[in-house]
Amino acid sequence: MNAVISFLFFVIPLLTSIYIAQVSNPLSSYQPLHVIDGAGLYKKELTNANTAYLQIIDLRKMRIDQVIGEVDNMGNAQGKYYKGEGGSYSPYFKNKLFSQVNDEYKKLYGNDVFSMINCSFFEQYQSSTQLSFPIKFNGVVITGGHSPYGPVKKPESEFYRTIRLKALVWDKKQAYITDYDPASGAPLNQTAVKNAIVSYQYSDHPAKVLANNQVNRYQVIGTLNKDNRQGNEQLLIMTVNQTTLDEAAKLLRQLGVKGDIITVDGGRSTYLFNSKVGDIILPQLSNPQENPTFRDLPHYLGVRKVGTQKVVPQILIDQPVGKVQVEQNRPYLILWRDNINSDVSIKLSDRNNKTIQNISTHTASDGVYEWTPNIAVKEGYTIRVTSRENQKIFGNLKL
Incomplete structure (x- = not known):
């Protein structure tokens, strides 16, 4: 009898400690698939053959890059959500095959690449498309958004006329989700904000509001503070293959996310x-x-380690799908991707490669430059983005 009592005194505390450990560590129900210093990918089997994939990204150790298709048409005065209807442009971005984008990203950053997802909702299922909501890319608001399911005068559904959209903002230290103000453009109008996307709070997504919270593929995002210092240094991305938005958001809540949760493009x-x-x-x-591998999308998020591997320096520019329309005295977005540390110069050349105009002799190699030409730009001209340190490293965009 004493032996049985002694055994119980040993087993019960042990089981209790295991249970407490599981409760206090919500990740214990997830299977780690790829964990490195600064990022982790985990898998959780749900009911009815549903699967959840969780990414935990420490922004102090990882970088999140926006990868965007080049612009053929600027959609001038078509932006609906940045400082009012028609108060900004809403460009048509090239839809790019996910495998091409992935291959380019790995060319630029090699073994530093951790993951990639699709991101922004888009409007047209064509070779190039407008994006649903505003984006700020390395300091430049590149689209005012164009969705009919948002705070416009005549939305597709009355529910969306006064909807409060959300903005995900991130930098090299932290991320946060806050209200987006379409009248002022806040927080995208703030100089300190360099990268941000505007999207739905998960509970306002049309799949929930108009389609009775249907089961589908979804990606939801939240932020988390784990170091007890000011600011949420972790970004949590949950990708589910067959569940509701409520269930996907609940998974993030169980992991400790207390603030807003947004959706990005899914289905x-x-x-x-x-x-x-x-x-x-x-x-x-x-x-x-x-073949399901042939699908083009306009906007991706890439996650990578911070510059640990030496790679061949490159500047990449793809030709847009249609004829590039650059008009005198109207803005045009020059977009490229690079992995160089030096600044770049940008120039306009004629068909004989003679310089017509120095668009910028010195600008950051951040992949975006808003240019308003003050001269007529002719068909066959070329925009060249060149490393200031090495003139042999360049990318061309033919107009």
Whole structure:
């Protein structure tokens, strides 16, 4: 009898400690797939063959890059959400095949690449498309958004006329989600904000509001503070393959997310890649008989370690799908991707490669430059982005 009592006194505290450990560590129910210093990818099997994939990104050790298709048409005065209807441009960005974007990203950053997802909602299922909501990319607001499901005078549904959109803002230390103000553009109008996307709070997504909280693929994002210092240094991205938005958001709440939770583009467009696991969820075409690997999207988020590997310096520019329209006295966004540390110069050349204009002799190699030409720009001219340290490193955009 004494032996039994002694055994129980040993086993019960042990089981209790295991239970407490599991409760205090919500990650204990997730299977780690790829964990490095600064980032982790985890998997959790849900009911009814549903699967959740969780990314935890420490912004102090990782970088999040926006990868965006080049512009063919600026959509002048078509932006609806940045400082009022028609108060800004809403460009048509090239839809880019996810495998091409992934390959380019790995060319630029090699083994530093951790993951990639699709991001912004988009409007047209064509070769180039407008984006639903505003984006700020390395200090420049590149689109005012164009969705009919937002705070416009005549939305597709009356629910969205006064909807409060949310902005996800991040830098090299922290991230936060806050209200977006379409009248002022806040917080995107703040100089200190360099990168931000505007989107739905998960509970305002049309799939929940108009489609009865339907089961689908979703990606939801929240932020978390784990170091007990001011600011949320962790970004949590939850990708689910077959569940509701409520259930996806609940998974983030269980991990400790207390603030707002937003959605990014999901459904058939959902894409999730990890450098160790490979392609996890692929975009699907509307016709299930077609090859699901052929799907183009306009906006991605790439996650990588901070410059630990030496790579070949490159400046990459792709030709937009249509004829590039650059008009005198109207803004145009020059977009490129690079992995160089030096600044760049940008010039306009004619068909004979003769310099017509120095657009910028010195600007940051951050992938974006808003240019308003004060001269007529002719077909066949070329925009060249060149490293200031090495003139052999450049990218060309033919107009």
